[in-house]
Amino acid sequence: MNNIVNNGKFLYASLNRFDNHSLVSFFNSLGVKTKVENDNRVFPASDRAEEIISALHDYLHKSRVEIKFNSAVKKVLAVNNRVSGVIIDDNNKVAGENVLIATGGLSYKHTGSTGDGFRMAKELGHFIEPPRPALVPLVAGEKWVRQLQGLSLQNINVQAVLREKVIAEQIGKLLFTHFGVSGPAILKLSSLINKCLPSSLALKIDLFPSTSTTQLDAQLIELFKNNHGKYLKNAVSDLIPPKMLPLIQTFTGIDILKQVDQITREEREKLACSLKKITLTIKGARPLNEAMITAGGIDTDEINPTSMESKIVRGLFFAGEVIDVDALTGGFNLQIAFSTGYLSGVSINKNSE
Template sequence: MKVGVIGGGPAGIIAAGFAGSRGKNVTLIERNDRLGKKLFITGKGRCNITNASSIEDFFDNIITNKEFLYSSFYSFTNEDILKLLASYGLKVKVERGNRVFPISDKSSDVIKAFQKFLINNNVKVLLNKRVIKVNKTNNHFLLEFQDNTIDYFDKLIIATGGKSYPSTGSTGDGYNFAKNFGHSIIPLKPSLVPIVIEENFVKELQGLSLRNVKLTSVVDNKIINEEFGEMIFTHYGISGPIVLSTSNVLNKYLNKKINLYVDLKPALNKEKLDKRILRDFEKFNNKQIKNGLNELLPAKLIPVVLNISSVNEVKSINQVTREERLRLVNTIKNLPLTFKRFRPLEEAIVTSGGVATNEINPSTMESKLVPGLFFCGEIIDVDGLTGGYNLQIAYSTGYLAGMHV
């Protein structure tokens, strides 16, 4: 049986390798000059391979259509992908948040292990080969390529990824192929993406990185999400791990007014923070207030916090009123940011939306509309938070497609 796999990312690689392990004649077709181009840049070039949490915990970190993934996650787990990579010489380490990385901190080492996996299972790899059209005729899939060649396959797996990071080849071709076969495409939205903020003061804070802060999302006066960790201010707004995770949750509230609040000192309640500020005020009693907060806040942040608190930055500390001090406490615990929009889909780590899950068999990844057609990875309408969860979706769905094709 001749099997075609379109897309040489993690989902396509796993699908092709396991189809090959079952004796199928497999061709993996990749439009780029190398496999796993997007994989090279994950985890800031270190490749966050997966997450070491229990599979049960995985479902708490899947935002869209987690029920669809039960069969795939339990069929090919995080332990399975690590065993596979270990069998091809890759050694790994577990870091904060149970994130798993190669010991070398080089994503290229992960790619090398995957390449050995493909060679070992006799997968033919075609690079620099872009599919422009797919049809099914006489129980065969006909693929037309950009170089004017054609090829036929008995079964077809589409693993073309989403539409984020188009420079890696994820330009949305697979959605057109799926539509051509009659599949519904859930509208695409950016997920795990930086946020544009209304307030102009973010420009003054550009490049400021904050650790151990809490980001709270409020929609219609209700708290809908809280994230604790690191964030960074940019010229347009905010980014960083807790911002990317927040974006995944906010996706469902884009038609409503969204307010964000940063707790700059989550380890201190308001009473303890007030006592801390009083101690600093005693220490710097004769200084201007803008020079009396350096031990509490980053220098860039002090004028912004004072302005929001309506406290004159040149006021002498010994003249600051109790009301002004309490306003300062409140601002430090609730630095207000107004959500404007997400950055473009092209800047997102993951694409939310894609081929409708109710048109795919969750136990095999085969299309319910077109026999012999399979989908896996980011092209499907499933996505999760940062931390290796989205890559595990690719491996697990790729495994089912490869084993059932």
């Protein structure tokens, strides 16, 4: 639950009914062997995503489910707030008493998630919490980030600060890009702050989270002593990533071609502070199409959490990213899709009895 960013409570029933263990057992029962990697992430032992697709395809085939490939649903039909079928793209009506909208969000459109589900649910009277990019790289205002493009920093601490207040924090890997910052720590942070965007946020990067400023200053004193007569940029080259060295002047105002013996105590302390608080202005997130997840979606107040059925239209169900739920990285979004999909399926079966 700690990894679910929005509307975690809504997911209690579905995650309870079909949790991560059930999902692994399900795939194992279909003959897919699994393995557990770092952070308890589960993958097919073969490392082949196609194995999952083919196992699901065979399962549907055995269960005599008819699949219509390359047939986009254009509209969900309802009469007197009761589902009656769908219109597919050759304008054919397919009658049915239950319809499950599992069309995903608006991210990575080439995968087929074009936001149709939001439109169709809205046409049927549902409120859509406006879609926002989540698990997405962030755009920085400072031009100097371009100089750091490609620089990857491990185990750094990154804080999002809004009006002097830390609103979210992550430790992990950060990657500088030509537009700003990315990498696992930033993607997670983006999910925690996207409701505050596009208001200008500050991002504070601590290169040495497990070292206090005083300890870092002591390290600098030692380095300066051992590098007597050398330029600052050469003296600190083992401490600071080489790409970042030319930016020391931007961060601190200290000339990197100054000899360490000439650096004043104030300058040295300022350097220690700056390395623990590199500050960026966040102008916003990259667009939805570049976001791993679409936050926002069908209002959870309008869906029954114990069945996934719409509270507005009988026979209408929702599953996955189309719902206003989202989680951090780690397989949690896929689990949400499988759990809500499973619960919808069980409920539809019950409706059809």
